[in-house]
Amino acid sequence: WLGGGLGVYRVSLAELNALADGHTLDAQFIRFTASEGLVSSYVNGDESRPTGWKSRDGRLWFATTRGLAVIDPLYLNATLGNFTNIVPPLIEAVKADDLLIYGHPAERSSLNTNSRDARQFIHRTSENIPIIPADNSHVLEFQYTANSFVNSKATRFRYRMKGVDTEWHEKTGERVVHYANLRPGNYTFELISATHQNVWNTMPASFSFNLKARFWETAWFYVFCAASVIAVVLLMHSFRLKLQHRLMKVTEQQNLAKERARIARDLHDDLGTSLTGLALELDVIARKDQGTGATSADLKESARKTRALATRMRDLVWTANPACDSIISFADFIEQLGDQFARGAEMRLRLDFPENIPPIQLSPETRHQLSLCIRESLSNVLRHAKATELVLRLVICNDELIVQVADNGLGFKSTSKNGSGLKNMAERMNSIGGSFSCEPGTNNGTTVSLHLPLKEKAKSR
Known part of the structure; x- marks a missing residue:
């Protein structure tokens, strides 16, 4: 039996000798303090004044700072299990954010306010492992304690999370552990405890659960x-x-x-x-x-x-x-062409062109076929119409180019519409995705119309 500044110790003399001789590195002991009934944990003594004394009846007397303390070894031998029994740990509650997943939360919980009981709504795996929803897996809280009736405040705890921790972590103070932002998967939280005499249990309390993955996981x-x-x-x-x-x-x-x-x-x-x-x-x-x-x-x-x-x-x-691959150049060309034919036939020439012609592109093939159709129309006016006025009209409307050659001449008979020249013009316009028509004019004469979609031409470019 030894007395010191931290209490009274009971240790095997054989273990102390083995420790002194270097045969072992540790000696098991039991410490008694004020928590076990001593009037004080500080025992006085020095070389001239012994710390303790054994009376004839076998009891031990120790001098403390607050008076004598008496220990009866015979009584302790009968009740020593109260001091050395293993203290079983207990996981009281598990919470995920504001949801109660397991157990009953203690009043000390920092997340106890406004919590919702979700125990009966939690889904479980085929092994009866609870599945924690993805939206409530940001912070997990584990509340724990130990059923010790001897100096419970001195009970020590160690914990680890399988799948996260590789070693045990010891926790003092508040009996709550938090884990944040765990990856989806299966986990097991384990907890062990030790008595105030530093006796650790070997069977941990555990809680297994599954963290459901968020959709991006x-x-x-x-x-x-x-x-x-x-x-x-x-x-x-x-x-x-x-x-x-x-x-x-x-x-x-x-x-x-x-x-x-x-x-x-x-x-x-x-x-x-x-x-x-x-x-x-x-x-x-x-x-x-x-x-x-x-x-x-x-x-x-x-x-x-x-x-x-x-x-x-x-x-x-x-x-x-x-x-010259533009409608502007094309308009200049047909103006010169019309002026050339009108001068040769001594006809009046009237131009009906837009004031502002957009700079829309025309392919060489399109311009070539249009120019041949217009030249053929002007030749027909010159040879057959006997007209005194020639009208060249250019219209750009609804993504369509319309060119008209009109005269005030004799017009045509219905049978004359089947001539090879008109057929050639129709074929030329079809080859560039357009259409051709030849109709009587409003005041006698004839009107030849050439229609060309501009949107399709723009897409083809």
Whole structure:
């Protein structure tokens, strides 16, 4: 028996000798303090005054700061189990945020206010393990205690969460443990306790549970995210390929435009100039001709045909020139074409064009087919109509280009609508996605209408 500043100790003399001889590193002891009935936990004593004394009846007397303390070893041998019995731990309650999942919460709980009892509504697994809802798994609270009737305040606790902790953690003070932001899965909370004599139990109290995954923590969400990433990558790759294809197409169009511009320039500067020069030479020869009148007339006719050929050459140059791929250029072209025909037939020319023409693009093929249809219409007016007035009308309405050639001439018979020229115009308009009509005018004459959808043309570009 030993007395000291922290109480009275009972320890085996054999264990003390073994500890002194170095045969062991620890000695088991039982400590008695004021909690076990001593008047004071501090026992006085030194070399001249012994800490304790054994009387003839076997009782032990110890001097404390507050008086004598008497211990009867015979009585202790009969009741020693009260001091060394293992204290079983108890998990009182488990809460998930504001939901009570298990047990009965103690008044000391920091999350006890406004809590809801969800014990009877909690779903369980096939092994009867409670499933904690995902919306209430941010903070888990475990309340615990131990059924000790001897110095219960000195009871010690250790805990661990299987799946999170690799070692036991000792907790002092408030008998509450919190875990926050656990990953979805299966967990087991374990708790062990020790008496004030430092005797630990080996059978922990446990509580197993399953944390339900939030929707962004489920496998299907990860699959969805992976599929989304793959889809985005594929879309980006597809967009990249389309962009490369578009860039290649733009490059090809630019190269084609350069080639068209070169051809148009060569035709204008070389062949067009040569034809114009040939026509002038024929005129000079006709004036200098001293022969018969028939020869002079033939030369003049050749000069006229040469000029007509030069005019057609200018039309081809206009069609090939990429700078003319717009409705504005097309309007200028048909204005010049109408003026040329009107002057040759001594007719009045009236233009009905919009004040502001939008800069809508027209492909070379579209301009070429439209120009041939208009030229054919003007030729019909010149050859058959015997008109005194020619009207060229250009309308842009509801994503449609409408070009009309109208005259105040003789009109036409119903049988004349089946001519090859009209059929050719209809086929030309069909080839570029448009339509053709030839109807009597409001005041005699004839009106030829060419309709071309502009929205489809914009999409095709």
